[in-house]
Amino acid sequence: MKETIIILGAGVMQGPAIRIAKELGFFTVVLDGSADAPCIPLADRFEQIDLKDKESIEIFARSLQNSEGLGGIMTAGTDFSASVAWVAEKLGLPGIPYEAALNASDKSRMRACFKKAGLPSPEFITITAEDKPEELSLPGAFPLVIKPVDNMGGRGCRRVDTMEEFRDAAADALRFSRSGRAIVEVFMDGPEFSVDAIVYHGEITICGLADRHIYFSPYFIEMGHTMPTAIAAEKQEAMLETFRAGIRALGLAGEGSVGAAKGDIKLTENGPMIGEIAARLSGGYMSGWTYPYASGVEPARAAALIAMGHKPAGLTPSKNLTCAERAFISIPGTVKSINGLETARAGNYVNDLFLRIAEGSAVNFPENNVSKCGNIITAASGRNATMEAAESAARAVLIRLDPADETTANFLAKRGQIFPPDAFQLDAELTAILEKMPETTVAEKISGAENIYVHPFPEFFASGLRDYMGRSARESIEAARKLSGLALPEHPESSGGVLLGRSFWAAMTRGGYQGAVYYIDRLRK
Known part of the structure; x- marks a missing residue:
């Protein structure tokens, strides 16, 4: 009898999970709100369902369970781990508690969990559109950070240094929030790191710790990451221990719980502080590309196995390479032509080039991590050579803008x-x-x-x-x-x-x- 898995999302970031699930022999049913999602052709079956609509997903999944059988449900690199947990809990499938998924999906709940557990996390308040900035009791002195409680990719997230900036940033953050709430927190100063993990019945297996390269304040634009981190071993362990404690504080690692976790950790002058932890594998090419290239481990393989009730496998690294991901961006305008793609692809150590624009696309200088023009991924044994190759390939892509578009002139x-x-x-x-x-x-x-x-x-x-x-x-x-x-x-x-x-x-x-x-x-x- 075939084993069937539901995967939420058919975008580029879900491609590795879909491919791996099929390699494992699972009948792969993929859901996405868009009928044009790029990885739909990889699926055995596709259903167009809004991934926010957990009740509709549950109805579909229950029908599938009753008619053909259903072994599990998962996602990777999406905002919808709560939808996964809801369905898993309702249908008795492997997963994490729905309440734990909400803790990891709502930044206000997340911060409250960390505070209750005594973990290093910034002071915060939660705001809505009804709040008047001048009447708020702010969590600390400027600079502060404002972001929606329930969005990813840096959408609506920015640093503010004055009350005037606060008003504009709050409106922007609330615009990007599905629930109409935003979080205001004390700014954490220091380098940032990303980490993935597989969580299986209380056991947390780390799947990569990467340096994030963040630029363009007051926004937090990741122009790439490098795997593995170059930070000293003792600082790595301090960050990982903080990450593990954060996973437990959110309720993601209880006995009987299986799933994944993705964390952003800041290394401040006072030590590690938790940026956020999500109940899923990372997007941003890390879990699906850079960690597999660097280590030989595909976290999505273990994630698919445990979602289907099997033991995790393949989590022991077989390689020790450096992998670098770098983005290329544009000033505002309309794309007239894209040049240098073949030169970039032919660059040293280049494994992948992901192009997110086409001729005629409107482009903007990025204010979040979903408005970049494309990405390069390189892998090699030498750290400096790998990073230089990725940066050189990214610079090889030249984007010409339409002279008729006044946006560029402005x-x-x-x-x-x-x-x-x-x-x-x-x-x-x-x-x-x-x-x-x-x-x-x-x-x-x-x-x-x-x-x-x-x-x-x-x-x-x-x-x-x-x-x-x-x-x-x-x-x-x-x-x-x-x-x-x-x-x-x-x-x-x-x-x-x-x-x-x-x-x-x-x-x-x-x-x-x-x-x-x-x-x-x-x-x-």
């Missing part, structure tokens, strides 16, 4: 903003040199590759500044030359052609190579 006009930041943040000396530079000299729109020069800016090239992706000034002008098809020689005078001056360099320093190419394309259009 972005380029706002130099010196806190957010989105300038691609190259000039100091006062460089800014003064730029402001004294001659303006672009062009009588009318250029139509081809006439004699087009750029005014020299040697101080910029010598500055050592890097853009969002780590490109130097020289690398950025080379990218602009490649995309525009122009040689763009440096010359202090136009020599009868077109001299790109102050406005060109302003576009470059504000928006990187994308700003420079957009500026040229606007002259051409």
